[in-house]
Amino acid sequence: MSVVSGDNPRAAAREDLSAISVRGLRKQFGAVEALREIDLEVAPGELFGLIGPDGAGKTTLFQILSGVMEPTGGAALVGGERPRAARHNVGYVTQRFSLYSELSVDENLRFSAGARNVPAGQFADRRERYLREMELLRFADRLAGHLSGGMKQKLALCCALISNPRILLLDEPTTGLDPLSRREFWHLLASIAEQGTTTVVATPQFDEAELCDRVGLIHKGGIYKCGAPAELRAELRLSRLEIHTPEPHQAEQVLLQAARHPASSLIDVHAFGDRLDVLTRDARTAELEIKASLNAAALASYMVLAEQPTLQNVFVMNMRGEGLGEVEPPPFPAAIPGACAGDRPAREAILARDLRKNFDSFQAVRGISLEIRYGEIYGLLGANGAGKTTTIQMLAGLIEPSGGEVALAGETDSSPRSELRRRIGYMSQKFTLYDDLSVLENLEFYCSAYGVARPQRAGKIDWVLSVCGLAGMERMLVGQLPRGLRQKVAFGASVLHEPEILFLDEPTAGVDPMSRRLLWKIIREFARNGSAILVSTHFLEDAEYCHRLGLMVLGDLVCQGSPRQIKEKAGTVVELATRQMHTAFDALSASLDCSLISVFPGRLRVQLDGAAMSIEGLLSILDAAQVAVERIQPVPSSLEDAFVAVARGGRGATP
């Protein structure tokens, strides 16, 4: 791991030759411009991240680079050749399909090798080496369809590596993986890049960008920022302050008010579940200003921490610079303002006791208990296949539990009556709108389905249209909208009737960061009006917006609490900077589980509590390996750290 900050020595050796060189690349599908004038250089041996939401053009760019598709205009060179000619040197892991689920691990590998004419001797060597490296050797005979999500992605990576490509293209390889598998996967990517393979990874998740040597931020078919993560953050010239408070909404109102003052040092104020993020040019002045404002508003119990800005901040500030910043959502035209907050027959909106669900011999949900109050946003966080959707479907009464009890709004019927269903909002993970109907027709249908009174319909439909920025385009067929926009309309449709209980199954899947911020503003508004909201997600960022969280691992609810409480489960986390990354990593991973280590360019992040180790212990290990540590400091733990710590415990408990 010789990657040191943005400066890449491996690249310097073959400076003159880019691994990937793209000039003015354009791709047009009918009237849609998928890629507009893209310029991109990736140096040999670089781990490059292409970061952007669904529909930004990541897959299209990959399809051109892999020689599957011809561009409309511009030129792309891969290893100095046209993509079609270079395709034998390129390994491509596609987003959707890369494995045959009816074939075993070995058979999949053999097929990939055969398709690329790998000689038998080399195949045997590489098979052994990669399967061992990815800890798949034991499962060589298992059908690919029976592997876990993380193992599937590792196998797909093996299949791409078997022909020893010089360039590796990975399209969203970690989408849907739990944080633990995701971290393990990134370890592999770092070591592959270390061995000299140029790796380009597309991902919609900003936190993964930090793990890359360099990143390109892509949005609506254009790359608007390119550089090392540290450079991009530095370029922003802003500091981020985290304000932890039990009353984030009131604090947000106070600070937004303060930020309107022309002399204010606050640039952006954004509320999460139990904290606020403030961006400022001058952290010291801003901290004083924040303290003064909050104290004046008698909001006493808070805590201000100075942090680095995130790449997410870079994205948001860039969008603002282009005039594409978020708009304040118009207030929801509630029929009776505050109606949701009225008298309740029960205190808990959603109550589950020892809820379980078996599909044949498979235990999808293994006895979970939770209670969600009115006005609360509760997040179910977990990987694909952890049982989130099954849990939501049982709570909503769509499927019958195999055991346990559910009470919705105090009622315990196994499938809720029509009258109760009228008070529930539900947004399923799959498409919830009719593709062949227009936006307006869809909204009209849901209005009448939930019996929204005729005089209120127009106002509510207008509200959805303006939230989605679709005013004047309401006659467009939903099928013609991009995924993120459809998701916003679907969300609007599920809340038209002012539900007192709202189920949102992966509401932000495929939504760009600006829209995500907007959606969460609205979700929080509904919670303030008294709705109980259950959100499932595998995005750690979404989890930050929840008041309380439940971590789901393999059908179990392993841990519940506020984001802050959950983060505390991770214990002490330290970050250390060194030039001897490789030696440091090897030394540490010999004495503690490598899932507790994250590798960033030029620095390592280590969770100490999971290994029952002190900073001194850590330093003595590094000292013994003769690693010169330039800097070591404790850092705040993230939800990912907590998830990894908790999930590791879960793994130990269930053999």
Add this chain to the structure above:
Amino acid sequence: MRLWRRFLDSRLVGLVVKETRQILRDKHLLFLLLFPPTIQLLLLGAVLDPGLHNVTIGIVDHARSPVSRELISAVTAGQMFRRRENLSSDTALEERLRSGQLKVGLVIPPGLDSALAREHRADVQVIVDGVDAYTARLAASCMAQKIQRFNPEGAWRLPPVVPCLATLYNPGLRSSWYFIPGIMGALLTLTSTLVASAALLREKELGTLEQLLMTPYASWEILLGKVVPIFALLMGDVLLAVILGMSVFGVPFRGSVLLFALASGLYVCVGISLGMMLATVCRTERQSHLVSFFVIVPVMQLSGSVVPFETMPPFLRAIGAADPLRYFTTIARSLLIKGAGLDSLWPSFLVLAVSVVALFLVSVIRFRRQLT
């Protein structure tokens, strides 16, 4: 007026509006509703005519007399038998029959004239290729009839009892009159089942069904909302079929239009309910296509709409008694061709009504359970 407004605002109307919009926007579905039934009706109506036309006949005339020539022209008159050639020997005839060039052979013995003059009767030999049993039986009986009736100038005494046939309702004995109502029923079954199951399965496949189940709609409302527009379109299909039957095949319409509409309506509902039921069992549209062929083909076969009911073995006839298409076919034939009334048809109507209710109830009960 206020009641009307409340009706228009009701959620059921909202659902019907949504379904109608979706169906009208589905060009593929509209095409399926319009073209295949039309073409199939025309094709099947023309093909399913079991009368004899142009059966090839070879004749060996050993008599070579005026009487034998008259017999030959009497036999080959009309469309039924087509003479291919005159053959000189019996062996040549046998060879032609074996090779399949001829279906029927007629051998006239040398002493035809003398036998007729002496005994007022004579024997001729008719040979029929029995491979195609259906055609053979028909050809043999037609041939026998024609030869028996051969009586030039009333020269001979006829057999003592001659049946005098009167054919009612279909004096021309046009078999298309018999088949068209049956084919109409069969096509309606096919179209309505497929369209109805497609409408439901599309929601299931897309995942919108989950969303729909979470709305306040009851199961029967969701199903009824889907039935209404499909019903209207299928009634259009019925109208199309009747017009085609009358204009192209000359099928009469002797009974009450209202009764016929009622019977078709009931039967369309049977088909739709059947499709809905299939949709609750299947997961994808493709699956439902396979299953529906498994279900629909026996429904058509056992109904007597294509294969005459009277020719079936008794135990199949007993199973066929549970086939709703059988009752629709009975009603349609009686109404169109005989002009029968409700007094004789009410049992069939009753069976159709009971089938609709039963199938719809099963669908409703299965509907909410299908996600698990």
